[in-house]
Amino acid sequence: MSYIIDRRQNAKKKSTVNRQRFLKRYKKHIKEAVEDAVNSRSITNIDQGGSVTIPRRDISEPIFHHGKGGVTKRVFPGNKEFVVGDEFQRPSGGGGGGGSGDGKASNQGEGMDDFTFQISQDEFLDFMFDGLELPYLVKKQLKNTTQYETRRAGFTNAGAPEKIHIVRSLRSAQARRVALTGKERREIRALYNEIESLQKRLPDDEAEQQIAALRLQIDELKQKIKRVPWIDDFDIKYNNTIRVPVPSSKAVMFCVMDVSGSMTQSIKDIAKRFFVLLYLFLKRNYKQIEVVFIRHHTHAKEVDEQEFFYSRETGGTIVSSALKLTGEVLQERYPAGDWNIYVAQASDGDNWDGDSNICGELLQKQILPMVQYFAYVEITTGPHQNLWLEYEKVYESWADSFAMHQITDAGEIYPVFRKLFEKKTEGAA
Amino acid sequence: MKKKEPISTGAEWTFELIERYDQEISRVAETFELDTYPNQIEIITSEQMMDAYSSVGMPLNYNHWSFGKQFVETEQNYRRGRMGLAYEIVINSDPCISYLMEENTMTMQALVIAHACYGHNSFFKGNYLFRTWTDATAIIDYLLFAKNYIRRCEERYGAEEVEALLDSCHALMNYGVNRYQRPQPITAEEERERQKAREEYVQRHINELWNTIPKKEEEERPSTMRFPAEPEENILYFVEKNAPLLESWQREIIRIVRKVSQYFYPQKQTQVMNEGWACFWHYTLLHALYDEGLVTDGFMMEFLHSHSSVVFQPSFDSPYFSGINPYTIGYNMMTDIRRICENPTEEDKQWFPDIAGSNWLETMQNAMRNYKDESFILQFLSPKMIRDLKLFTILDDAERPTLAVSSIHDELGYKQIREDLAAQYNLGNREPNIQVYNVNVRGDRALTLRHYVHNGQPLGDDTDEVLRHLHRLWGFDVHLESVLPDGTVTRSQHCPPVQQDMIEQI
Numbered sequence A: 001m002s003y004i005i006d007r008r009q010n011a012k013k014k015s016t017v018n019r020q021r022f023l024k025r026y027k028k029h030i031k032e033a034v035e036d037a038v039n040s041r042s043i044t045n046i047d048q049g050g051s052v053t054i055p056r057r058d059i060s061e062p063i064f065h066h067g068k069g070g071v072t073k074r075v076f077p078g079n080k081e082f083v084v085g086d087e088f089q090r091p092s093g094g095g096g097g098g099g100s101g102d103g104k105a106s107n108q109g110e111g112m113d114d115f116t117f118q119i120s121q122d123e124f125l126d127f128m129f130d131g132l133e134l135p136y137l138v139k140k141q142l143k144n145t146t147q148y149e150t151r152r153a154g155f156t157n158a159g160a161p162e163k164i165h166i167v168r169s170l171r172s173a174q175a176r177r178v179a180l181t182g183k184e185r186r187e188i189r190a191l192y193n194e195i196e197s198l199q200k201r202l203p204d205d206e207a208e209q210q211i212a213a214l215r216l217q218i219d220e221l222k223q224k225i226k227r228v229p230w231i232d233d234f235d236i237k238y239n240n241t242i243r244v245p246v247p248s249s250k251a252v253m254f255c256v257m258d259v260s261g262s263m264t265q266s267i268k269d270i271a272k273r274f275f276v277l278l279y280l281f282l283k284r285n286y287k288q289i290e291v292v293f294i295r296h297h298t299h300a301k302e303v304d305e306q307e308f309f310y311s312r313e314t315g316g317t318i319v320s321s322a323l324k325l326t327g328e329v330l331q332e333r334y335p336a337g338d339w340n341i342y343v344a345q346a347s348d349g350d351n352w353d354g355d356s357n358i359c360g361e362l363l364q365k366q367i368l369p370m371v372q373y374f375a376y377v378e379i380t381t382g383p384h385q386n387l388w389l390e391y392e393k394v395y396e397s398w399a400d401s402f403a404m405h406q407i408t409d410a411g412e413i414y415p416v417f418r419k420l421f422e423k424k425t426e427g428a429a
Numbered sequence B: 001m002k003k004k005e006p007i008s009t010g011a012e013w014t015f016e017l018i019e020r021y022d023q024e025i026s027r028v029a030e031t032f033e034l035d036t037y038p039n040q041i042e043i044i045t046s047e048q049m050m051d052a053y054s055s056v057g058m059p060l061n062y063n064h065w066s067f068g069k070q071f072v073e074t075e076q077n078y079r080r081g082r083m084g085l086a087y088e089i090v091i092n093s094d095p096c097i098s099y100l101m102e103e104n105t106m107t108m109q110a111l112v113i114a115h116a117c118y119g120h121n122s123f124f125k126g127n128y129l130f131r132t133w134t135d136a137t138a139i140i141d142y143l144l145f146a147k148n149y150i151r152r153c154e155e156r157y158g159a160e161e162v163e164a165l166l167d168s169c170h171a172l173m174n175y176g177v178n179r180y181q182r183p184q185p186i187t188a189e190e191e192r193e194r195q196k197a198r199e200e201y202v203q204r205h206i207n208e209l210w211n212t213i214p215k216k217e218e219e220e221r222p223s224t225m226r227f228p229a230e231p232e233e234n235i236l237y238f239v240e241k242n243a244p245l246l247e248s249w250q251r252e253i254i255r256i257v258r259k260v261s262q263y264f265y266p267q268k269q270t271q272v273m274n275e276g277w278a279c280f281w282h283y284t285l286l287h288a289l290y291d292e293g294l295v296t297d298g299f300m301m302e303f304l305h306s307h308s309s310v311v312f313q314p315s316f317d318s319p320y321f322s323g324i325n326p327y328t329i330g331y332n333m334m335t336d337i338r339r340i341c342e343n344p345t346e347e348d349k350q351w352f353p354d355i356a357g358s359n360w361l362e363t364m365q366n367a368m369r370n371y372k373d374e375s376f377i378l379q380f381l382s383p384k385m386i387r388d389l390k391l392f393t394i395l396d397d398a399e400r401p402t403l404a405v406s407s408i409h410d411e412l413g414y415k416q417i418r419e420d421l422a423a424q425y426n427l428g429n430r431e432p433n434i435q436v437y438n439v440n441v442r443g444d445r446a447l448t449l450r451h452y453v454h455n456g457q458p459l460g461d462d463t464d465e466v467l468r469h470l471h472r473l474w475g476f477d478v479h480l481e482s483v484l485p486d487g488t489v490t491r492s493q494h495c496p497p498v499q500q501d502m503i504e505q506i
Helices: A016-025 A027-040 A121-128 A137-143 A166-180 A182-199 A205-227 A265-285 A305-310 A319-333 A353-367 A386-397 A410-421 B015-031 B046-054 B065-079 B106-126 B128-133 B139-157 B159-171 B188-209 B235-242 B248-269 B271-291 B297-310 B326-342 B346-351 B360-370 B373-380 B383-389 B414-424 B463-474 B500-505
Strands: A002-006 A050-054 A071-076 A087-089 A115-119 A147-156 A238-246 A250-258 A288-296 A300-303 A340-347 A373-379 A402-407 B039-044 B088-091 B096-101 B392-397 B402-407 B433-439 B447-452 B478-483 B489-495
Touching: A002 B015, A016 A027, A016 B065, A016 B159, A027 A050, A027 A121, A027 A410, A071 B414, A115 A121, A115 B065, A121 A265, A166 A182, A182 A205, A250 A265, A250 A319, A265 A288, A265 A340, A265 A373, A265 A410, A288 A305, A288 A319, A300 A319, A319 A340, A319 A353, A353 A386, A373 A386, A386 A402, A402 A410, B015 B039, B015 B106, B015 B271, B039 B046, B039 B106, B046 B065, B046 B088, B046 B096, B065 B159, B088 B106, B096 B106, B106 B128, B106 B271, B106 B297, B106 B360, B128 B248, B139 B159, B139 B188, B139 B248, B159 B248, B159 B463, B188 B248, B235 B248, B235 B433, B235 B463, B248 B271, B271 B297, B271 B326, B271 B360, B271 B373, B326 B360, B326 B373, B326 B383, B346 B383, B360 B373, B373 B414, B383 B414, B392 B414, B402 B414, B447 B463, B463 B478, B463 B489
Parallel strands: A002 B039, A250 A288, A250 A340, A340 A373, A373 A402, B039 B096, B447 B478
Antiparallel strands: A050 A115, A071 B392, A087 B402, A147 A238, A288 A300, B088 B096, B392 B402, B433 B447, B478 B489
């Protein structure tokens, strides 16, 4: 006799735990692979999953086995022209005529491919942003909470009629009925048993009378049971809901970039990658995210993405124009209470001499009090200029929400990004 | 005989059809006296099949990263189309659980039922190794116990601690097997009770062994006495019972790994026979259905296509060659035994006087019950098969610059090739022979292992790594000596490493 069972609906992800342990164990390798991938990928597919390669020897599980050497004999099939006594050179490497047989090869380490496997997009991003966090997110969110969310929170005994939980109410009513009528039902059972034993004596007048009396008793008890109310006030259960403050899940990201003559296409590419990383990172933390592109030379302009990255303009550089526009847009469209505001500025460090202290002032007065984080990257190989020096002053008084860094080539983007957002210990505020 | 209506004609399977096929195959199997455990056939998806793959084919197992690695690798290969999944997995349990993939066609399901549910199943129930070493009724319960026990340990002592311990145990898993002593079958309930008792007993026993209170003069034994008195082949067992510093939960985990290893020990030794037996029976059973007209010509074409690719043996110079295919050897030997019984030639009568012309079913059942790969080949590999497969032996002596052909499929070579091939399946030759030789009980508690060198083969380069794992379990120094048959020590390895030169200078 055979049993046939359909298991297809059973839990599928039995190996998930083991897989996660494996990933955890080789976190270092995977992170390296992810870092390489981030640096070498084009911007549009930077957030895809990817394949991770780990050297075979690093994940081998050692066991005792025979090494090379000694006298071994192996039987092969398919002889064509060999006769006893034929001699020939050892095939070089593992392949060739020999092949490798009985499953031992995997323990030898040599000649095996590296261990390559796929990780999903989510896992990829997890590793990419592992150890990073949005600076001082929690504190600001709670301070500025304006939104509430209704959440379920178990059941209560009081509430509005429309919140009655029918199944639970009936369940508790039934429990009460069972509890309250236990004695009576037990008695009824006993009486029935008695009747049964009396019935064996039938026909017998005395027994018949007794049976009638017993039946009367049973009816009485049944009446008693009936009088227990079918549902009672305190049976009724209500769905309980509470209002919890939710941190604003909306974020806006300002991309501010210098497009003056000194910014070449390669510098812009580096800047773009930086913006993309920031965008992905924010996207993981917020449900809804808006992006504002502001470009500037001597005056600033809000543009769309295409224009931001690809249109060419020339001219001098006045950074304050962009900051001023940023401040205005903030005031008009993104009140700090509802929005988490991030600003990323990229420039090659050029600025008109007299403008830098205006920038500093604008930042400190208008922008930094409103934003969550302001990140400035200077993409240059040359020495720092006055804008950097001015920003250093700003940094001294706004170390929490202001960060600046220099990037010299594309390979540095990701490390610098990590540095800007790495977990900081609480308390600096 | 009047032909019956075919059971099905399409490729799609349904549960009713599977049941129908199972009934018919079961009926035919009975006429061949196949004695099986009851079958439990489970239909699973390819994803579930990969899950099963990665926990060494068992329906449940404790958690460990190495199973995750296996899963990741399987998944990767499968997705890329580098490998197909096995059509089935079958578990030596009572009832015998077989997994069938939902992707299979009706023909494949029937093939798998014949192969696993009647072939492998009867092998599990009949073969002496399985009867001796495994307890089909208890394995699922035991694995459940192991999984829960290890999970509790993880909660209590931390997943990393447990993982490190399991790593070390896995490194020595092949040396956690009793080769000669028979284990007693017990149920999961007994197991739980015994585990408690064991905990207490072992701890007391160990304290006695490592007792440092000086004994009376007359009790002093001559220092030449070794502990253990006889070398111990089951290294994990020795560590479990004698390592001084282990806690009782650690000993229990070592025991679990040991038990699982012991459970798989027969499978490692009967690969050729087990697959050969199963292939022979799916071939025979499905042909019996065909003879009755229960399956169509199309069914047989598809079945034969699968069958012949499973038992295909590429020759040594083919790009597809990857060692001798155990399915080929096994299947051909089984068919060959039947041929020798039914139509013996003069040669067969000379080579197999006992079985030539005997009842083929009895002879095969007897072979299935009482042999393992090594002895099976040594007993039943016929000259005809050696000729058919054109087998030849290559001698690789590291001392010599060239490889030599030592035997080929001719009159002079048959016996030798048979021995060579049998030796290839001798577990004792495949795995280095390493045993616990001595413990320095009165001194630094160092553990000495001895590797008895076979044919001059040295140990591989993982050895140091394995010694580190053993060191973690034992807690004190570990030495490994490679000993030649004449008793000279050729090489010794140590963990932690010793500056050998420095010691010699002193």
